[in-house]
Amino acid sequence: MSRGYTTADALMEALLEGGVSYIFANLGSDHTAIIESWARTRANNASAPKVVISPHEMVALSAAHGYAQVTGRPQAVLVHVDCGTQNLGGAVHNAAKGRIPVLILAGAAPYTQEGERRGTRNEHIHWLQDVFDQRGIVREYMKYNNEIRTGKNVKQLVLRALQIAKSEPKGPVYLLAPREVLEEETVRADVEPQYWDPIAPSALSPEQVTEIGQHLVQAKRPLIVTSYLGRNVEAVAELVKLSERLAIPVLESVPNYVNFPANHVMHVGYLWNSPSAHPMLIEADFILVMDSDIPWIPLYNRPRTNCTVYCIDIDPLKEKTPLWYIPALRYYRVDSLVALRQLNAYLESVPVDAEMVSARFKYVSDIHSRQRREWKLHEKPADNSAISPEFLTACIREVIDDETIVLTETITNYEVVSKHLPRNKPGTLFASGASSLGWSGGAAIGVKLAVPEATVVSLTGDGSYLFSNPTTVYWMARKYCTPFLTVIYNNGGWRAPQLSTLSIHSRGYASRTPNFWSVLTPPADLAKVAEAAGGAYAHTVQSPSELLDVLTTGLQWVRRGRSAVIDVRIQPSVNLAE
Template sequence: CGITHAFVNWGSDHPGYWKSSSGNRSRGTDFRLRPGFWEARAVIVHTDVGTQVRLAGAVHNADKSRTPVLIYAGASPSTVDQDIRGGRNEWNMYTQDIHDQPAIVRQYMRFTAQISSSKHVSQMIMSEPQGPIMEEEITDIPEPSGMLKWPIIEPAALSESAAKRIAQALSSARHPLIITSHLGRNPAAVDSLLALSMLLALPIVATCPAVVNTPFSHPYFCKLTYLQPGTHSPLLRRADVILVLDADIAWVPANEAPSASARVFVLNSADPLNTNVGYWHVDAELVAKADAASALEQIFTEVRALDTVARDVGKPILHTEGVLARGKRKAKVHADWRLTAANALGGLRKALAGKRTLVLNEGVTNYPAVWEHLRPEARRWGRISGRQSQPCRGRDCAFDIVVAIVGDGSFVFGAPSAAYWMARRYDTPYLTVILNNGGWQVSHNDRLSIGMGAECPDYSQIAVAASGNVAWGRRVASDTSLDDLNVMLTEAVSVVVEQGRCAVLDVQIEA
C-alpha cells in the first residue's frame, strides 16, 4: 500500500510482532514528530492505553498539519478459550478491553473503520483531505482479476467563472493581499504562488504556518504572524482584495480584521469550511474547494488574458505604475548586541550556512522569531506542537543536520531523559537550541507563570546525563559575548555533523 516505515509501540504484543517483523526494528513510537513529513507512514499502538498515551497530542498535530498517516491500534483478544489461537492469558487483556476504542481519537481522524484491502490504504491516506486514519483491523479480501486500480483522487480545479472572477478582482485591486498557512505542503503550489505574486506584485502574508509557503528571499513576502494582537501585517486593514489560500486562520477578528468592504476569496485544497473545527467562518465573496497549484495556474492564465484585452484599449494591467509601486522590499537588520532570541537565531543561521538542514520549530513564544531570523527557503520545515523530543531517526536522513529549536518549557515537557538516551541508543544525533527565557512565558501573566526564573536547571547537562555522557552540552549565559556565542554555535554544529553526537545549547535569552 506504499507505506515503507512504521513507528511502533506494541505492548504485550511486542514479542509476536517483533518476531514477524523485518528490516530495521526500533521499539517506541514517537508519532509526536511525524507532522512535518508528508509521505505516508504507519503508527502501530496497542489497545486503549497505547492509543491514549503514545498518540497523545500527536493526534492533534497530525490532524491540523494534514499529515497522511495510518494508525493501527490492536484490540484485546476476544476469547478466553485456550484451544483458540490468540486467547487471553494476561490480566491486562481484561482491563484494556473497551467497547469503542476508535472513539478516543475519532474526531481527529479522516476515517475510522475496518479496511478490507490494503490497496485501499494508500488511496485513503494520500487523497485530500489528508490526515490521520485509524483502523482496528486490516484484512485482504480476495479480489477478482481485472479489478479496478486504486488511484489517489485527482485534485479539483476552480470553475472557469470563479477563476475569471478572482483574476479580475486581483487585476483591478489597488491594495491586494494573499494570505496562506499550509500551501507549501504542495511544492507545485509554491511555484504557482510565486509566479502569480511576481506577475502582479502581490504581497504575501503567512499566518500560523507549519511549513515554508514562500522562500523568505521572495521580494513580495511581507510578514509572518501567529495572530497575537498587533502582529498582523498593516496591509490587512487597507486591503481591498484578499485571496486566502490554504489558510485555516487568516486573521482573528477580535484582534485585527480587514475592512468590511474588502473582497475576500477563500480557496482550500481539501476542506474550505474546516468541518473538523467546532466553529469556523470568514466573511467572503467566494469560497471554493480547489487544489492551490491548479487554481493559481488558472488565475495566472486569466490575468494574462485580461491584460491582453486591456492593452488593446490602451489600459494595460501588468507593468503599470500601480503594480510596480507594490514591488518594494523591506530590509531587516539585527538590533544592537544583546543575547536575544533574534541574535541567537541569527548566529545559528550563519553556523548552518551551506548545510541541508531540517528545522523543527517549537519556540512557542518565539515561533515567529525562529521563522523570521532563520529565513528558510525550502518547504521541509516542521512545527511540532506541545513538546520537544527526538526529531529524526537514523543517519539515512536526507539532511546534513536536524535542529530542534525549543523553549525551556517545551524542553522539559519533551521527556529529555528518554529522548537523548534514544538518540544514543539508535545513533540519531541532532542539535537542540533551547531559547531559555526563564519561565513558561506563554501565559502572558506573571502571576500565572510556573517558570523557574534565574534558578532554572542547566538543561544542557540534563541531556548529557541522559545520554550517558555522550551528548555535548553547554549553557550560554546572558552576559555571553557575540564572538563567544558564535564559537559555541559553530562547535555545536560540528559535534553533530562531524562527530555524530547530540549537541544541546541552553541559551539564556532576555525574557
C-alpha cells in the same frame, strides 16, 4: 512449532505494498503475532518495513509526522491497546490539525479467555485493558477508523486506510486488531495497490478562474494570505510567478512551511498573536486567502468592510473546527498548486495595467525593505550579559545555510524566528501546524530518516523541550543515526499563560506579581538530559559573547554524526522570576 501464514503476515505485507518504509513501534502483549512475523521475515531475508523502536508513543507519532511532512508519504505507528493509544497524546491532535497522513495501528485486548482461540487471554492485564470503545479515544481526530476482524481482507483495509490518509485534506487514520485476529492463520491475498491511489487534485472551473483572475487584475491593493501552501513545494514557485506578474504582496499568517521566499521583495511579513493591525491587511481591496486556517485574528486584524475576500483551500470550511468563519464571498475546495497554475495560465492571455503594476511593485518593495531594516535593529543584544531571542535567532541564521532544514516549536518566539531566521527555499522550514507541544523532537528524527543527508536544526522552547520526552528522543537519535541540533529558547518557564493572562487582565492582580504559576525554577540542566540519554553534545549558554562559537561547535558535532543540544538562557520580555 512452525505456524502458517497469519493475519499479522498479511498486515506487514500490506504496509510494504502500500509504500510504508518505517513502522515506529511501541510493543505490548497484543503484538505477539507481529513480533513472530518480523522474526520469520528476518530469518527468511524477506522485505519488510524497517522497525524503529520508540520508547514513547508521542515521539513515535511525531517522528511519523515529520517524515510525512518532508515526503508526503504516510508511515505506520504501532501502539499497545488503549494505553498506548492514549499515550499518543497530543501528537494525535497535531497530526489531525496539521493534516498529516499517518497510519496508526493498535492491538486490542483478547476477546476470549478460556482458550477458544490462539492468542486468548493469559495475562492479568488483558482484563484491565479491555474497554468498550477503544477507537473512540481517537475517533474525533481520525479521518477513518476501523477494526481488523479477519486476515482475509486485511490488505484491503490497510490500503483503504492509506488511501484515505493520503487524500486531501490529508490526515491520520486508525486501525485496531485483537490478538486472536492477528494470530489467525489465513490465506494469502494478492491485491493491486494502484487501485488504492488517493483522489486526484481538484481544480477550479473555467468560470471560477476568470472570476478570480479579473479580481486580481482589477484590484488596486490586492493581497495574498497563506499559512501552509508550501506543504507542496511546487506550489511556491507558482505563487512567486503570480505575485511577480501583478506585483501582489504575500503575507504569511502562522506559517507552517516556506510558503513564499522571505527575501522576496513581495513578502510583507507575518501575522502571529501581536495585538496590532497589519497595514497591508487593512488597506487591501481584494484578498485571496490560500491554504490558511487562521488568516487573521479578528480582534486585532481584519480586512476593511468594503474589501472582497475569496478563499482557496483544500479545507475551505474547516469542518472539524466548531467556530470558524471569515468574511469571504467565495470558497473554493481546490488544490492550491492546480489553482495557481490555472490562474497563471489565464493571466498570460489578459491585458494588465503595466503602469499600475509597476507602481505597486515599487510601493511593496519599499515596504519590504523598510520592514527588514526595522527588524535588524532588534538583533543587537541590549547589554553584554543578556541574550535576547532576536540576537539568538540572528546567530542561528549566521551559522546555518539555505539548505538546512529548520523545525520551529518556539511558541512565544514564533514571530521572532519568522522575522530573524528567514527561509527562502521550499521544504526547509516546518512547524507542527497545531498546538500540542513536544512535536519537534520526534519530528526531527522523522525528518532525518526521510532526508539522511540534510542538516536538521530543531528550535524549541524549554517547555516544549520537556514535553518532547527528550530521554526517548535522543536515545532514538543515537540508535538510528539521526543526529540533529537542538537549540532551546530557555526563558525559564511557560510564557504563553503569562502573556495570555496579561492580554485579558492587563491591570489585574496578576500584572502586579511575577507569580504566574508557570515558572520552571529551579532550572534543570536540560542539555545534560540529552547527553545522558543519547550521548549528545550538551552545552548551556548564558553569555552573548560565547553564543556563536557554541552554535558552530554544536553543528560540527551534528555533521560528525552526534546530536547536540544547546540550552540558551534568554532574557524574556516578561519577568518569570518567582
